[in-house]
Amino acid sequence: MDIFARNVPGTTAILQRKTVAVAGCGGLGSNAAVALARAGIGQLILIDGDTVSADNLNRQHFFLDDIGQPKVDALAAHLHRIRPDLALSLWRRHIGPSDIADLHPADLLLEAFDRAEAKRWLIETWCEAFPERWVIAASGLAGIGRTEAITVRRSGRIIMCGDFASDMTGGLCAPRVAMVAAMQANLAVECLLGKP
């Protein structure tokens, strides 16, 4: 059985040698991780200290019977139902700046945190620790509609997508969250293939 038979030719062998750290396994991280697994990434480091709650199910890649489980464990089980061969490293905890050095196996960081302050230290600490490696971040994915407002901005090894304005206090809805997550995964694949 070759689940990659329809993948873009020439990509699978490259991507299977790559490791992506997914920091946060909520709306962005859970959906991006599924896309990365299907794309053929060899290893994911899943980082999240939360458990699945009912109000996650409107946008995150979890199911009713996941409620109460650590997010990284529930997500790992779903990913292994798609890709039993996918290598996973599970960090069932919230991380801080002092943890970033331990992410050295990762070729690329996918930033998927909730809080802007956390996004900031994560991006800054990653860039200081691994200035030659990509970070794909997201900013502004709340609300409904306004598809045209979602864009990609780049500077050096930092790539960020979203509308750079909408705030989660206005509510989070599956299509817009999943769209930005898929954009992050698409950008990650592009970078890992050396085609940014």
Add this chain to the structure above:
Amino acid sequence: MIIINDRDQIDWHEGMTVQDLLAVMGYSYALITVTVDDELVPEHDYAHYQIPAGARVTVFHLAHGG
């Protein structure tokens, strides 16, 4: 002259720091990430990092949500 976000042009002066620039632009410190000529400038360097003439500065606004 320096260019902000590939769009805005700001007058440059000798010794201008990232902190000076942010004050001119009116950006909030807590919710941004800044690069100068594609190099990240961490928050703790804002007061010291001197922006070269003709630099391209990128200011990413970080919104809550993930």
